[in-house]
Amino acid sequence: MAYWLMKSEPSVSGIEHLKAMPKQRDHWEGVRNYQARNMMRDQMKIGDLAFFYHSNCPVPGIVGVIEIVKEGYPDPKAFDPQSKYFDSKSDPENPRWFVVDVQLQKMFDEVISLQELRAQHVLADMWILRRGSRLSITPVTAAEWKYIIKMIKS
DNA sequence: GCCAACGTTGGC
DNA sequence: GCCAACGTTGGC
Numbered sequence: 001m002a003y004w005l006m007k008s009e010p011s012v013s014g015i016e017h018l019k020a021m022p023k024q025r026d027h028w029e030g031v032r033n034y035q036a037r038n039m040m041r042d043q044m045k046i047g048d049l050a051f052f053y054h055s056n057c058p059v060p061g062i063v064g065v066i067e068i069v070k071e072g073y074p075d076p077k078a079f080d081p082q083s084k085y086f087d088s089k090s091d092p093e094n095p096r097w098f099v100v101d102v103q104l105q106k107m108f109d110e111v112i113s114l115q116e117l118r119a120q121h122v123l124a125d126m127w128i129l130r131r132g133s134r135l136s137i138t139p140v141t142a143a144e145w146k147y148i149i150k151m152i153k154s
Numbered sequence: 155g156c157c158a159a160c161g162t163t164g165g166c
Numbered sequence: 167g168c169c170a171a172c173g174t175t176g177g178c
């Protein structure tokens with residue numbers, strides 16, 4: 001079983017949006033980066049857990065835990081000309097973009113902020129904390145996962 | 155294949 | 167809004 005961190009902008013689709021969905025479940029749409037695509041298409045497995053990260057907002061940080069409940073399949077929005085995620089170069093016969101389905105497992109009472117994460121020296125090598133890191137889906141090690149889980153404020 | 159120009163991300 | 171760091175595009 002693997003661990004991940006998945007970024008989303010709360011103004012576009014934050015954890016509250018997922019919480020409001022039927023069964024608190026939704027597909028993770030709109031990823032248009034090949035590295036992140038490859039992870040969704042090839043590596044994410046049912047039962048994997050991911051941190052839900054809010055980016056580009058007043059207090060960026062980890063706001064909850066989600067579980068992968070359906071493995072990679074073509075992103076339907078890439079074929080929908082009405083969608084902002086439409087990609088004319090994505091051929092249904094050979095899809096370019098993929099999604100996974102996720103389900104909310106835990107929403108934290110308080111955000112574990114980027115600032116707090118940066119203050120933990122043991123997390124210095126974490127992907128999200130590396131300089132210039134922009135990738136929207138990144139792997140998390142088991143050690144990082146365990147450490148961050150202990151930072152949840154109850 | 156190189157690389158300049160451009161677009162995007164995302165913290166601050 | 168600024169801007170550093172990346173990723174993508176397209177001419178050559």
